[in-house]
Amino acid sequence: MRIIITERIADEGINYLKENGFEVDTRYGISSDELLGIIGDYDAIIVRSVTKVNEELLEAAKNLKVVGRAGNGIDNIDVGACTKRGIIVVNTPESNIMAAAELAVALAFAIFRNLPQVHVAVRNKDFRRNRFIGNELDGKTAGIIGLGRIGSIVARKLKGCNMRVVAYDPYITDDRFKMLGVEKCETLEELLKQSDLITLHTPKTSETYGMIGEKELNMCKRGVRIVNAARGGLVNEKALYDALKDGRVTAAALDVLDPEPSYDKKPEEQDYTNPLLELDNVMVTPHLGASTQEANYNVGTAITELVAGALKGEMVAAVNMPPMHTKDLSELRPYLNLAEMLGKIYYQAEKETVQQIEVIYRGDLADKETKVISLSVLKGFLDPINKEKVNYVNAELMLKNMGVEFKESKSTNLDKYTNLITVKFTTKKKELSVSGTVFAKEEIRIVDFFGYKLDFEPTPYVLAIQNVDKPGIIGQIGTILGADNINIAAMQWSRNRRGEKAVAFVSVDAEVSEEIMRLLKNIDGVLKVSMLKF
Incomplete structure (x- = not known):
């Protein structure tokens, strides 16, 4: 297998790849156009902070299986585009x-x-x-x-x-x-x-x-x-x-x-x-942050070991892939997706610092190995605030470094559903929780949002709206979205007591602009509007 390295790493790392039977080309300072012309010949690419692994490059990289970032940040790598193509992305967040x-x-x-x-x-x-x-x-x-x-x-x-x-x-x-x-x-x-x-x-x-x-x-x-x-x-x-x-x-x-x-x-x-x-x-200074002999050695050897392992088909600490140790990944995948969505909700809807996260499993999930599902919750929780470096391997450590306590609990008792994941966020002032379930093995539903009962299928773009429970608000929201040619795919309102507060999940086909968000917030009776991106 062939690996191209476009930015300098330690010689020890390059030697490691060669000793393990890989063909390695070092092309330091290669131009974007030149790289575009040859990337199709390679199974892996190792970069630092300059080389852009973007949609254009990936489109030409027909044989690419692994992208290695020698260092921490991954803002020069389109992780989403890699994931869609099944390309593993690895980095070395602790090495420098x-x-x-x-x-x-x-x-x-x-x-x-x-x-x-x-x-x-x-x-x-x-x-x-x-x-x-x-x-x-x-x-x-x-x-x-x-x-x-x-x-x-x-x-x-x-x-x-x-x-x-x-x-x-x-x-x-x-x-x-x-x-x-x-x-x-x-x-x-x-x-x-x-x-x-x-x-x-x-x-x-x-x-x-x-x-x-x-x-x-x-x-x-x-x-x-x-x-x-x-x-x-x-x-x-x-x-x-x-x-x-x-x-x-x-x-x-x-x-x-x-x-x-x-x-x-x-x-x-x-x-x-x-x-x-x-x-x-x-x-x-010319981006010298990782330019010490110690960091160069740590980064260079760590990234080459990860890339080599991924190319050999071994389970590695990937940015875009959880380290699964289950024989039936297809069974767990819907729960992983649900868990990450539940984790993502908090910092897209709230701002107060979280002191503790508790993930509660009920029903048949209580008898399963849930560690990787909990890591999906933490990844989702951290993703809106720390997009560069969070993955399934470092999520728990990152949470600990933030001083946030993590708990996991289980109960087999459950009346309404066969399985339920509840994520409870505790701040200095209050507790907020969200819950979700999986129907028929793969149909994901959010069934509780901060104490309000729902039965909502999450989509990529959802408006979460909190408002006073009074007539006319739904119509005004629809009018504002329609005037901007924004299609509503699904909508669900929930209230606990008539005339008090209500919440809504409004699924739309595209991200809503700041101007439209401002208009929605200015509706009389609307208390809060959040854009949730799943």
């Missing part, structure tokens, strides 16, 4: 976290002490040190956006510098903040207003892309310094450029850009331009 965290801290030190400018000056025989008076980290406030695995390490290291560390991460529990000794900011604005250093450690999603723009930079303390060693695009580069020019931001250190340049072209071949590269108070 220390390297990424240490680089972020190093960049912070560098821009607080003006080290990039000093280095250039001294190389030009300018030793006038009074021109480069910097600031100490000691006693300053560091604001960390994203307190996951890398953010937590950064917090620990900055606390070791005697910095006061605050963080914003709406998905991490209070107990996790306390354990790390980090002060919790309830809003991003709260963090921006008090931080001398802002460092970002979130995945790139629709929610986080451009999360620091002109508005947010205007909220910051004048003279703030910013580090982004996570993903290009989290900070709007035009807004950052303007803030650096007028002094609102003293300095920035960026290991990532939007878009990224080619990291393998020689200087005379490089055609990348970016206005930020023209500023003396900007330090840019």
Whole structure:
């Protein structure tokens, strides 16, 4: 079998593949057009962060069986398109976290002490040190956006510098903040207003892309310094450029850009331009987050072992495939799909931080091995907030790192259905639960939504609406959707008591725009509208 590697990994990993009988081609810096022309010859591709494994490439990759991402984030890989084609996607989310965290801290030190400018000056025989008076980290406030695995390490290291560390991460529990000794900011604005250093450690999603723009930079303390060693695009580069020019931001250190340049072209071949590269108070490094000998070794060997295992037909920790150990996968598949849907509902409909998740199995499911079904719940729960790296293997660990407690319970007693999965979400203020069942082995139904009884078949796009129970609301919702040519495939309302609150699931044929969502929310009597994507 043939494997192409388009970005640099450790030689040990390449040797491992060759020793295991694979034909390996290393084509570092290959252009998109050239790769498109030859990808059909390969059974697997190993990439890092630059190569785009998109629909166009996959269409040409007729023999492709495995995509390996040497590293953590998978925003350059169309996982959905891979899944549709039966292509396994594997990555190495734990292999380079220390390297990424240490680089972020190093960049912070560098821009607080003006080290990039000093280095250039001294190389030009300018030793006038009074021109480069910097600031100490000691006693300053560091604001960390994203307190996951890398953010937590950064917090620990900055606390070791005697910095006061605050963080914003709406998905991490209070107990996790306390354990790390980090002060919790309830809003991003709260963090921006008090931080001398802002460092970002979130995945790139629709929610986080451009999360620091002109508005947010205007909220910051004048003279703030910013580090982004996570993903290009989290900070709007035009807004950052303007803030650096007028002094609102003293300095920035960026290991990532939007878009990224080619990291393998020689200087005379490089055609990348970016206005930020023209500023003396900007330090840019070429996506060095994983570029340590240790991380290169860990990433390179880990990804090649995964790719080799997948090509051999072994069960591996795949992003898009649960590690099933059951003889009858077809029997469990509907329950896996239902479980993931139930998990996905919470953070698409609610925002309050979850303290505990309990998955309750009733009926004939209580006699089955349910671990992989529970992992499907956790994957669904984490997916709306952490799309880059959640999979069936790391879901439970990620939940633990967020400080969310997980419980599983079972009961064979059940009256109405033969099987029932209930997912209970506990926050500081309340408990909310959703339930679903499978009829006739494969017909999925959601039968309880936050205490309201339903019998609803989930579809890819569902509007969840909470409203006062009074006449006329259904008609207004239908009118607004119809005026925008949005077809209603199915609709079901539920109430507990007449005249109080009602909920509805409205299945539509396409995602509803923000403008239509706003119109729906403005209907008199409508309390809440959420777009659920299954």
